[in-house]
Amino acid sequence: MRDKDVRIGVYICHCGTNIAGIVDVEEVARYASSIPGVVVARHYTFMCSETGQNMIKDDIKNLKLNGVVVAACSPALHEVTFKNAVKEAGLNPYLFEMVNIREHCSWTHTDRRLATEKAKDLVRMAIAKVKELEPLEEVKAEVVNSVLVVGSGVAGLSAALTLARAGLTVYIIDKRPVLGGFVTRLVNIAPIGIRGREFVKPMIDELVEMPNVKVLTNAEVISVEGGVGNFKVRIRQRPTYISDLCTLCGYCEKACPIEVPNEYEGKLTMRKAIYLPFKEAYPPKYVIDENACTKCGKCIDACPVKAIDLSVKERYIDLNVGAIIIAVGHEPYEPDKGEFGYGLTRRVITSLQLERLLDEEGPTGGRFIIDGKVPKTIVFISCVGSLIGNKTTNACSRRCCSTITYDTLKILSKNPDSHIYILYRDIRTYGFEEELYWKALENGVVFVKFEEPPKVEVMGDKIMVYVREATINKNIVIPADLVVLFVGMTPSNAGEIVRIFKLSRTADGFIREAHLKLRPAETPTEGIFLAGAAAGPKGVMESVIHGAAAASKALALLLNKKYILREPLVAKVDEELCSGCLICVGMCPFNAISVKYVGERRVATVNPLLCMGCGTCAAACPSGAMEHNGFKDKQILAQVRAFAGVVV
């Protein structure tokens, strides 16, 4: 752009007093209007408001602006807002530049004069850049109308059902041999009181009947390429060894010589290496625990329908999907041996084992007994692994308080003579679930508040729980028959998921959402959504909602859509300058650069749909052939010169 053609508008936002409290916005606007090429400079309380946006739109139309600078908050917040305003006024949105004078000036500095000077520098630099900007067009990309749901717990099932009902093709995978996730281990979901397995059964039944749904168990994602609208996902499926011929007769299980603790029964009982996880399990067939199986072959001989084939190898499946929903759930905290007496006696159990003991179909047939005896005095210790314990997430697990109170009511309905003590930090039965707390109190449950975690000592057939009752400042000891450690939720395999999907985690170890408040079902990567406890502790109902919300995002992206528009801020090769050294090809983390021939000459070429705009290739290119739209050398150098005071 030549100076005489340049017509730039500059808009300085007060952000209430967020910016104007420190930066002299009037002075910045006055200064901006003195820079050659600027035809108008205004300041206003909230540029993002309708009035603020209209100010820009009107100027574009009336003053025939061909460049816009807005100095306001972080582009992460409002770049889209202003880009759209510019576009609606008929100007190419890539002729707009945003300056962050809130986070970079007013929020970080206290000296009014210096903050104002810095804001002026930043505005001057942006004006210099805008003079060098070029109009760009969005890239139109075809989308694949299918979705991959990773994880088949409540959140994953909820998401998959919604998507499938709306008609999209859905792939739902789980690393375990059966669908249903964690909830299948719960006996009663507070506060609705439905058995976990019964809760997911209708969901699974409906899902697997749909022709547009494909279920893969024993399967994990090992790599992801591509981007929103068109992901290429590679899945590894470990063999199940058992075909659909299985009739659930159970002869194989009787024949199997190997016994291991049954994780589906909270390890309270043993199971064989070939086993049926639970009665309602889907797929309805036996599974083989690879880690325990010695491939002795006894099950093969026992099987009357020849459903077992131990020679099956793992297989790889490549999927092409438009969106991905991550619903990998959580893992319950597993206390160390000796932590609160866990592992030292069978009468210190986790809340998970309690669930199994209360289940009619559990190892005791729903009779609440341990070691053949009805425990009379029961102590619950809450927050284990959440706020207290050897390894904590230092975060509240959200559901335990409601579940504890619910479980105590269940125990009291079975054994009304039980004495129950709940040792707690704070009782967090939020919302209507406060009523569960009141009910537990009215049923005689005793609540003991502690500040220092309790100590547990095993003494013969009694377990002594020592605790300082903080509200009367007395050290007390409870001789208990059973101690239940209410274990919190910890992230499930989040490190691996984060690596494969190029995401990040929050301080508690769970997967980070795009925005904690307003985009809780999205990840920062377009087209990858988040559901359920993968994002942090959640209850069953909350996971149902989270799953549906993630599905809603995928529906908005893919339902009846053929194309999506992508930002053109990607790398571009100047084929004249490219020497064909292909350094960039190796540098690109997204496999977006490939080789092509222009006549005899070998040059690099960028697939704009795969390019994520990281700029690595542009920095690495030795001949300056690779440039990044919106961040070209001449644009950045103009900013640098403007900063140094060389007004161009």
Add this chain to the structure above:
Amino acid sequence: MSKHIEVRPEIYTKIRDFMKKLGADDFIKCFNCGTCTVACPIAEVLGIVPFSRKIIRYIMLGLEEDLVNSKEILLCLHCGECSEYCPKGANPAETMHALKTYIIQNYLLKR
């Protein structure tokens, strides 16, 4: 760990059953907020705090020794201020009254 006092669920059950007969067993609703203590006109004057919250904790935990030795129970005037303010709609004044009867019947008369 001798300095730890052992909780006695059977004492709790016994008192609760006794109270139930007198219609004063709604102390079990207590969620330990301490409103009764501030509402009590004698707690502050006589310096016997926290009252009656502490007494209710003693019952819940079955701390017999502490209960028998609590002079508060005998000092309570049953003015009902605590019951007026209790957010759980419990009746600590009634509880104190019934507890006085319990203590007299079970311990003082027997001494």
Add this chain to the structure above:
Amino acid sequence: MEGAKLGEVAVVGGGIAGIQAALDLADTEFKVYLIERSPSIGGRMAQLDKTFPTLDCASCILTPKMAEVLRKDNIELLTLAEVVDVIKNGNKFKLTIKQRPRYVDTNKCTGCGTCVEKCTARGKLGAPDEFNEGLSTRTAVYIPFPQAVPKKAVIDPNICLRLRYKRGCGICEKVCPANAINFNDTERILNLTVDAVIVATGYKFIDPRLPELSIYGYGKYPEVYTNIEFERILDARGPTGGALIKKDGSHPERIVFIQCVGSRHYKINPYCSAYCCMASIKQAILAKEHEPKVDVTILYMDIRAYGKGFQDFYNRAENEYGIRFIKGRTAGITEDPSKKKLIVKYEDVMRGTIETMETDMVVLALGIVPNIPSFLNRLGVVRNGRVITRPGDPISTYVDGIFVIGATLNPTDIPDAVLQGSAAAARVTEHVLRRKTPFEVMRS
């Protein structure tokens, strides 16, 4: 599918939950009617200064969503409108909507504010400013708040001199550069037929003047505030321009927050209002950021830091900001008129002592009640003041096509309201697609 719509949906309530539902539906190619009772969308969130636990400026994150509502071609925004009845008619719902007159032509008004500057009904003749919870007054013609959507003026007929006396004044009409004022505007009854209805009418605060709450002295002592009033004081757009000052203009030396006011109480709300612990912690931090010397105490029963990042926020408040957390519940607030101090008496439960604290300001963390529109009662989905939904699907009522989200359902914080908004949009898609083509929809 340019132009073709999957169906038509009414979203009742323009708070964050309703806004999210409307946006998701619009993106999924539904025609959406967003029906809001007040002159602007934004709901309670628009009144907040910052949000917990990230301390994001509420309007910075909400305004883009509000602006997006306006930008979407397939969202039709009806403000000043209330749904008076919903009748199920086969697969459709017939809505009767009463829309109050704005007296301003929204097609002409530019939101310039000239009329507001010149309006004569101000000060004593004005009305309590709803956006500032009555801590300031507004004029008869007004724009609800700086980021209002739509940013159009509205005339309050109860105080407008022209509308009350049918003559005189009319100054706004004279000064309006866009000729947008219309004193002849009238109430309209609108009828809509839609495929589904999402109810997101939010919540009401417990009235701090209830006899059971008179012990807190609200309305009696000027320095006893509700938490939403205190939020307005913290906000740069608020009555004090963001200055943390008392009504007499002086800075408070001490602030005491009282939790569970009207919540966890057998006569008022037996339940927990879920948002207030974190809201008070946030306000306490903001008070410290406004006035680092101010002494802040939170009187609580249990700190319910249950959501993502909440515990960390609570710890930071205590350790980094030096906010004092005391487990205890006051039995009442009195005043020492000679010192002009409020006196809060409580039991410090963790120490077993009765304490008396002199303070300059008291903030009451008010409980909330679902705001259930009467048509939900008539549809038979309300029992004992609560909306009844399906077990296992907390947003779907037993009337197919009627979904209820956000605080209308139970006390809900912003992320949960947003999730429910999106989830309701998904439920509508399922509902409409399954009904329209029961056999063809399954294409693999």
